[in-house]
Amino acid sequence: MMLGSxxxxxxxxxxxxxxxxxxxxxxxxxxxxxxxxxxxxxFQVVITGLMFYFVWKYKRxxxxxxxxxxxxxxxxxxxxxxxxxxxxxxxxxGFKGYVKNAIAGxxxxxxxxxxxxxxxxxxxxxxxxxxxxxxxxxxxxxxxxMSSDDVIHSFFIPEFRVKKDVVxxxxxxxxxxANKVGSAHVFCTEYCGTSHSGMLADVKVVPVQEFDDYMxxxxxxxxxxxxxxxxxxxxxxxxxxxxxxQNACVTCHSRDGSASPGPTFKGVWGRHEALQSGExxxxxxxYVKESIRKxxxxxxxxxxxxxxxxxxISDRQIDAITEYLKTIK
Ligand code: CUA
Numbered sequence: 001m002m003l004g005s006x007x008x009x010x011x012x013x014x015x016x017x018x019x020x021x022x023x024x025x026x027x028x029x030x031x032x033x034x035x036x037x038x039x040x041x042x043f044q045v046v047i048t049g050l051m052f053y054f055v056w057k058y059k060r061x062x063x064x065x066x067x068x069x070x071x072x073x074x075x076x077x078x079x080x081x082x083x084x085x086x087x088x089x090x091x092x093x094g095f096k097g098y099v100k101n102a103i104a105g106x107x108x109x110x111x112x113x114x115x116x117x118x119x120x121x122x123x124x125x126x127x128x129x130x131x132x133x134x135x136x137x138x139x140x141x142x143x144x145x146m147s148s149d150d151v152i153h154s155f156f157i158p159e160f161r162v163k164k165d166v167v168x169x170x171x172x173x174x175x176x177x178a179n180k181v182g183s184a185h186v187f188c189t190e191y192c193g194t195s196h197s198g199m200l201a202d203v204k205v206v207p208v209q210e211f212d213d214y215m216x217x218x219x220x221x222x223x224x225x226x227x228x229x230x231x232x233x234x235x236x237x238x239x240x241x242x243x244x245x246q247n248a249c250v251t252c253h254s255r256d257g258s259a260s261p262g263p264t265f266k267g268v269w270g271r272h273e274a275l276q277s278g279e280x281x282x283x284x285x286x287y288v289k290e291s292i293r294k295x296x297x298x299x300x301x302x303x304x305x306x307x308x309x310x311x312x313i314s315d316r317q318i319d320a321i322t323e324y325l326k327t328i329k
Pocket of ligand 1: 199
């Protein structure tokens, strides 16, 4: 089919108005965009040009007599059918690209996305969460499973040519496969309140090996820029405090000694704690780590709770939180 192969845009490359394309399928989107753009530009020029020409050519002159125009049925059919033909073709290429970009490839990496005023939170399959930063392995299909905690947001990565509304009370998906290592950006493209314009995230597309390492080691401390240098305790504690808030520990563990759903963390470090089981422990690194990973393992006496979810954050993050707990006196 001549027409079919002519309208398969994959081998063609366009650039100009679009940001760098970094995903499979982005070229198709660009092709459709430019096809519509130049199609419109062409007819804009032709129609406007003819209009001026006719104004000049058929200008009323002295002695002209007004006549009833002849029957124009044929020309009316022509100007209805011809654009319809073009629109059907444009729909065809557009829809083909839409369908291609709507289905994830085999065995996609699923990342949970939560939009809230005014941040993007990403949760990886191993449970690790990060805010404002998204890591993507190159050459692997990715499916974003998105929801909103408050109002309507819209998830947009221009470099991947994907955009989808993120709506409270339902899940929406976007799929893509990055084909280039580098940096991209997440924008919110639905006005969602005062800081809507600040609702951004950085995207890093990295080789698969680097992505796997990152999943194991977790994010690095933003307060210690050199990952190979030793990180002082107070810098660790500072990150720990941020993680404490980010992971919502603060909701159930007070820091001032007041009653809270979980044990207060005022003076928690080294505290001798009686457990429900009748045993007792001293709060140390091992207990903190175990309580984060398996909250039900050793419940403090007087707390019946089984509400706390297991957090699968990295060792490095747990170290930072531990360092922070030491400072709550
Ligand atoms: Cu979220 Cu705009």
